[in-house]
Amino acid sequence: MPVSSSYGRQVSMTNASYPKLPINRNSLREFRDTDSHKTDPLEILDHVKIVNTFESPISTIRGVLSESKENDLSYKKEELKKVEHRLKLIFIEFYQKLRHLKHFSYMNLSAFSKILKKYEKITSRKAARSYLKMVDNSYLGSSEEVTSLLNRVETTFIKHFSQSNRREGMKILRPKHKREKHRITFISGFFSGCSIALLVAVILLRDDRKLIDKDEGNSYLDKIVPLYSFYAYIVLHMLLYAANIYFWKHYKINYAFIFGFKQGTELSYREVFLLSNGLAMLVLAALLMHLHMNSRAEVYGTRIDYVPLGLIMVLLFITFCPFNIIYRSSRWFLIRCVFRCICAPLYKVTLPDFFLADQLTSQVEAIRSLEYYICYYTWIKSSHGHDTCQSHNVYNIFYFILAIIPYWFRFFQCVRRLFEEKDQAQAYNGLRYFLTILAVVIKTAYVLRKSLTWEVLVILSSLITTLFNTYWDIVVDWGLLRRKSKNKFLRDKLILHHKSVYFTAMVLDVLLRFAWLQLVLRFNVHSLRGSTVSSIFACLEVIRRGMWNFFRLENEHLNNVGKYRAFKSVPLPFAYHDEDDHKEE
Numbered sequence: 214m215p216v217s218s219s220y221g222r223q224v225s226m227t228n229a230s231y232p233k234l235p236i237n238r239n240s241l242r243e244f245r246d247t248d249s250h251k252t253d254p255l256e257i258l259d260h261v262k263i264v265n266t267f268e269s270p271i272s273t274i275r276g277v278l279s280e281s282k283e284n285d286l287s288y289k290k291e292e293l294k295k296v297e298h299r300l301k302l303i304f305i306e307f308y309q310k311l312r313h314l315k316h317f318s319y320m321n322l323s324a325f326s327k328i329l330k331k332y333e334k335i336t337s338r339k340a341a342r343s344y345l346k347m348v349d350n351s352y353l354g355s356s357e358e359v360t361s362l363l364n365r366v367e368t369t370f371i372k373h374f375s376q377s378n379r380r381e382g383m384k385i386l387r388p389k390h391k392r393e394k395h396r397i398t399f400i401s402g403f404f405s406g407c408s409i410a411l412l413v414a415v416i417l418l419r420d421d422r423k424l425i426d427k428d429e430g431n432s433y434l435d436k437i438v439p440l441y442s443f444y445a446y447i448v449l450h451m452l453l454y455a456a457n458i459y460f461w462k463h464y465k466i467n468y469a470f471i472f473g474f475k476q477g478t479e480l481s482y483r484e485v486f487l488l489s490n491g492l493a494m495l496v497l498a499a500l501l502m503h504l505h506m507n508s509r510a511e512v513y514g515t516r517i518d519y520v521p522l523g524l525i526m527v528l529l530f531i532t533f534c535p536f537n538i539i540y541r542s543s544r545w546f547l548i549r550c551v552f553r554c555i556c557a558p559l560y561k562v563t564l565p566d567f568f569l570a571d572q573l574t575s576q577v578e579a580i581r582s583l584e585y586y587i588c589y590y591t592w593i594k595s596s597h598g599h600d601t602c603q604s605h606n607v608y609n610i611f612y613f614i615l616a617i618i619p620y621w622f623r624f625f626q627c628v629r630r631l632f633e634e635k636d637q638a639q640a641y642n643g644l645r646y647f648l649t650i651l652a653v654v655i656k657t658a659y660v661l662r663k664s665l666t667w668e669v670l671v672i673l674s675s676l677i678t679t680l681f682n683t684y685w686d687i688v689v690d691w692g693l694l695r696r697k698s699k700n701k702f703l704r705d706k707l708i709l710h711h712k713s714v715y716f717t718a719m720v721l722d723v724l725l726r727f728a729w730l731q732l733v734l735r736f737n738v739h740s741l742r743g744s745t746v747s748s749i750f751a752c753l754e755v756i757r758r759g760m761w762n763f764f765r766l767e768n769e770h771l772n773n774v775g776k777y778r779a780f781k782s783v784p785l786p787f788a789y790h791d792e793d794d795h796k797e798e
């Protein structure tokens with residue numbers, strides 16, 4: 214079926230080479246026969262073209278290199294598949310809105326009935342029947358338009374999107390709500406109890422061996438702490454995310470919709486708590502085994518060194534496991550978001566992408582721990598512990614690079630949004646991350662080569678960046694400190710009833726933002742040596758990010774500050790072009 218448009222595009226669509234579109238010629242003819250207009254509906258195709266939003270890396274590169282967007286003179290099979298997928302989403306969203314509208318009508322009729330029953334009970338007057346008759350005869354009670362539309366949407370969706378399989382179609386249109394399972398609560402409680410017991414055992418074993426009071430013990434702890442602190446950052450972040458989900462749900466912040474989770478697949482706080490406790494139990498068991506085997510090194514030999522390596526292999530296997538176990542849909546959603554962050558700015562920036570990139574900026578020490586794994590199993594292990602990672606130039610170079618990678622992701626995401634949305638705020642946001650990159654580079658140089666010059670540069674760069682970032686956190690991301698707000702120094706719309714929580718969060722954000730001062734103040738604690746101090750302050754940054762997450766999503770839920778979709782709407786995959794409109798202009 215050749216289709217020509219006023220844009221000069223010629224497409225030959227056949228069943229053999231292109232996917233079936235939801236609306237075909239027969240459907241249009243049926244609609245034409247029932248419609249009062251005499252014009253041929255097929256003429257609308259002369260005014261339609263596919264909207265190209267440059268959502269993939271290839272489309273982005275082509276859009277940048279091509280001189281005109283009209284150079285592409287044919288619709289590709291992939292484009293039509295995307296159109297079909299988006300139309301499918303539109304039908305689903307439209308169906309859900311119709312269901313909400315029908316439920317709204319039913320609730321109002323039920324409310325009228327209950328009010329009148331209460332009225333009869335109090336006044337002892339029989340007025341309910343006459344009033345309910347008026348309500349039933351009203352448009353709200355007698356109209357069947359919503360029901361008719363629901364039936365038409367069901368018929369169309371089942372016919373064109375589920376191969377006439379009603380059961381499969383209705384599963385998509387009416388997904389079942391996720392049911393909480395008691396075994397998840399029981400298992401997470403069991404894992405948390407085991408984790409606490411293992412943590413106590415690790416502390417007692419360490420004190421029993423008196424590792425802190427020996428030079429060899431200090432060296433040993435400096436080597437294994439970075440290996441296991443990587444998991445500590447992840448577990449802490451997961452626990453805070455579980456807490457965020459709990460409070461988002463408690464205060465009715467629609468986090469599942471804002472993040473774009475598919476209904477029925479989003480993880481609840483119980484499930485995230487289960488995963489974090491399971492990982493903590495696994496890590497603490499491995500650490501306890503490591504300490505025990507080290508105390509009997511003459512028996513176990515070199516097998517001790519492979520305990521952390523085996524642990525990270527298990528974690529990677531669980532993350533990339535293709536089987537439908539351990540919340541596969543959530544794991545793949547996370548992997549896709551990580552991939553889109555890595556490929557920034559080739560992908561269109563969505564809220565989960567930038568939100569994940571912000572989480573990565575608080576996990577710089579965890580990313581560096583992965584580099585330490587490579588160093589430990591190449592240089593340190595081969596030199597039998599007589600070498601250090603800082604003595605290798607390659608390690609120091611990547612120590613710089615890995616620290617700036619998360620900020621680089623966010624910088625490119627801001628650049629992408631700046632060119633797409635023409636929003637000047639994205640330029641300032643990109644500048645903020647660029648200054649943060651410079652501050653991180655200077656801070657890393659100071660850690661590797663301490664001197665008075667680097668110390669002065671650290672103080673100046675970190676002070677400027679911290680003030681900029683703190684202002685952005687509180688004023689832009691959280692929307693607080695508004696002068697003309699009805700809530701003094703806050704914002705007009707608030708979810709939390711206790712306003713003191715917002716002021717406490719602002720103070721904590723400022724204090725935790727200045728955690729970099731530990732570099733120049735040089736805290737010396739007898740029981741905290743080596744990399745333990747930096748690990749503690751890295752955990753404080755993770756805690757700050759967890760607090761930031763709640764208020765950032767609250768502001769997005771109330772005010773749509775990120776200019777993402779704040780209402781249930783899916784953009785059409787077509788743009789309509791009318792020649793008469795251009796003539797009038």
